[in-house]
Amino acid sequence: MIQDDDKTFIFLSALELSYKKMSDIISHFERPSDFFDAFLNEQDFLVKEFGALYVEYRAKYNDFSFDTFEKYLIKNNVHYVTIQSQFYPSKLLNLNQPPLILYYKGDFSLIDSKCLAIVGTRNPTFYGKDITQKFAKDLTDAGFTIVSGLSTGVDKISHETALDNNAKTIAVLGNGFEKMYPAININLSKEIALKGLLITEYYPTYQARSYSFPARNRIIAALSDGVLITEAAQKSGSLYTKDFALELGVEVFSVPGNVTSLKSVGTNNIIKFGHAQCVTSANDILNHYGIKKKEIKTKIQLNFDEQIIYNYLQSGDKSFDELQIYTNLSVQSLNTCLTTMQIRGIIKKLPGNYYSI
């Protein structure tokens, strides 16, 4: 059974009001549940707040059934927590605009675990993909829960790496559960709901807006003990997360990139301006939190040809032709070597017929 106070939160979020309006209305009433009386009696305050939309909202109210909504919650395993609730995460109260209601799917207790946000460009380079994977893997190994925004690119890779590593991950959405954006991540979101936590301040039918993404970034920043930006262009949305984190006093880490790469301008800049701590491996982050990582050194056995290839690749990514000229192996033997090394996880193949360590 939904409590009367909560009904107000749910109904107001269903109206898709702006944050300010919603918080104004809730703080206007002594108890949030008083809202409905005032709403039905067309109280002056509400008439002023809603303006011309009042009629529309009334119609919406008439159609709205809390029973149906409750059935929806149960059927889809969706839960909610309001700012009044004792279960409301205290981390979020540090925010200027703490979400008034949170809808979630999955394991809510993850909020209290050690969280680290990994964010970055939606369209990473191979370098960006690679280091995101490396950091996400090492951080989850050290016991961190990975928080990100379930967008494409760095967000997606962070979530996926965490799941592949059997670790926990939290996805904060800029949309309602029924309007997943981008649609390509629907399956990933289902997996996170099962193994991690999906969280949003938006009513389930809320469609993502351009401003809802920066808004969810504040939740990402507030939930996390640190924010890691792996790759970001000059005007990346992940830089909003950095701003929120700095406001909250959450540590920001940034991975430097090639100075000529457009996709690393953002990360390099925040290092340059002293907004973020420069990190080159997960160990730097672990050191910051005083966590010691177990060093496991595996010795790789390589044969003569493989050693040559390995040494050559240490100077950077090489194309097949470059490798062939350098090693002077026949195409056939080189192919064989490369496959064996890939299977053993020593090297990686990149699109465009390039290889890297």
Place this chain on the structure above:
Amino acid sequence: MLSKVLSYGLNGIEGFVVTVEVDISSGLPKFDIVGLGDTAIKESKERVKSAIKNSGLEYPMTNITCNLAPADRKKEGALYDLGIAMAILFATNQIDYKKIDDTIFLGELSLNGDIKKVNGVLPILISAKEKGYKKFIIPDDNYFEASFISGITVYTVKSLEALANSYKNGDNFLKLVQPSNYEQLKKKNSQFSIDIKNVKGQQSAKRALEIAAAGGHNVLMIGPPGSGKTMLAKCFPTILPDMTFNEALEVTKIHSVAGELDLKDGIILNRPFRTPHHTASTVSLVGGGTNSKPGEISLAHNGVLFLDEMPEYSRHFIETLRQPLEDGQITVARAHQTVTYPSSFILIASMNPCPCGNYGSKKNECRCTPAQIHKYLSKLSGPIMDRIDLHIEVDNVTYDDLNSVENCESSAQVKARVNKARELQLNRFKGTKIYSNSKMNVLQTKKYCALDDESKKIMQLAFDNLNLSARAHDRILKVARTIADLDGEQNILPKHIAEAIQYRSLDRKYWV
């Protein structure tokens, strides 16, 4: 008076005898042609009339009725002109009727009486020979086309006047077709203007093409614009095994029907290399139209079909490729007729890695969103990808590559290895319907691609660690079989499997 002359019609590349009957009766001047002819046949009465007049012969100013039997089959083209003209000349007793016996007449008339070339002479001769017809009169332009069929008597003639004179006066205005020698002609004329040694760099792609040529595998090349995909594809025919005479005849038949035959040689000597553009209509690619003509994929029979920028082709066309890739033939069904053309080709497709073409490039930054790349790649459906054994990535060529003086292998050297590997396969598949590794079915794959324990282990590891999709399994086996054949090995060794795994880029899911 009534007369009958034989001619020949085609349905696809199979033919049927057409009897041209002409009846001349008294009445007002009138000329009717019946027997399901197309517009070209309806118009032939004008040509026949003028040609007879301009050849110094007499055109009867009476009621002429011409019937093309069998009357229920559609006939098309201008090749009945000569038969109709001759039938009129016989019917009016200008030429002795007895002399024609069972000669088949083919030819289009021009108004001045010249006999012009017609399409489809080769398939007509082959089909008529099978039906027991021995004597033919064809246009002079089609001389060489006829010279490859033995066991029949073919005369060529330049004009209606010459033909009539040789009947009337016994003057020999006809030219008897002398047989040509395919092998000799081939030696003389079979030369490619390009050679694979001119392609600099791209070692892995060249190796993949060698494997494709040896095993008849279809290839998909992925690379940024300007990386040499088209050039590589153009070199591909130069490393393919030579066509046998029978293969050449098959190819020539189709090209003859389509009217694409070079009349100088009369036969196609090199494996065809067809590059239809992606804006071409599906009908022109697959075949069809009112005449059910062969399309590009049939013209590529025994050769190479090169689809540049494959995702740009209409999805409909790409899906129609499934039948020919599977059965080696395409059935064009239309309201009037159903025609089956052979279309057994090696498919070479090329595509960019993403809409802008720079994905994965080290030089230019790709500006496509993941969703765009995903959409672009998804234009190639699973069933089509299932039929392409080799995916190769072609990277940009550097300036150094272009200027390198390093000696690359020539096409002839590669071709020698390919021929050897093909021989092994021909022996292996003796008595079955297939001739190359790529065409093996599931049972044959199991039988001929048995793996030892070590190879199995590699396969297992590759599947676990490299994200291979299930459909890659059999493809890898077949390609490994071909690599082993190129090596001259009886069994597939681990190194063959390891190399084959390299050619499955798109299965590897590291792509976006």
